[in-house]
Amino acid sequence: MGSxxxxxxxxxxxxxxxxxxxxxxxxxxxxxxGAVKGFKDGMKDGxxxxxxxxxxxxxxxxxxxxxxxxxxxxxKNKS
Numbered sequence: 001m002g003s004x005x006x007x008x009x010x011x012x013x014x015x016x017x018x019x020x021x022x023x024x025x026x027x028x029x030x031x032x033x034g035a036v037k038g039f040k041d042g043m044k045d046g047x048x049x050x051x052x053x054x055x056x057x058x059x060x061x062x063x064x065x066x067x068x069x070x071x072x073x074x075x076k077n078k079s
Contacts, residue, residue: 017025 020028
């Protein structure tokens with residue numbers, strides 16, 4: 001009852017191919033590879049410093065510091 005031999009894994013592989021089919025397994029492999037590539041690209045991009053966007057106007061301080069649970073309202077006086 002130790003580890004499985006190569007014959008056990010081959011039988012499992014044949015059963016998986018019979019159940020899912022080669023087309024679904026090929027699509028699954030492509031999707032998994034694309035997800036891993038996207039993750040690696042995201043990790044590379046996340047490590048680079050942000051570009052200097054001095055030509056764009058700065059966002060208001062309230063918009064930067066507000067979180068999703070904060071409601072920002074403007075008080076107007078009645079005259």
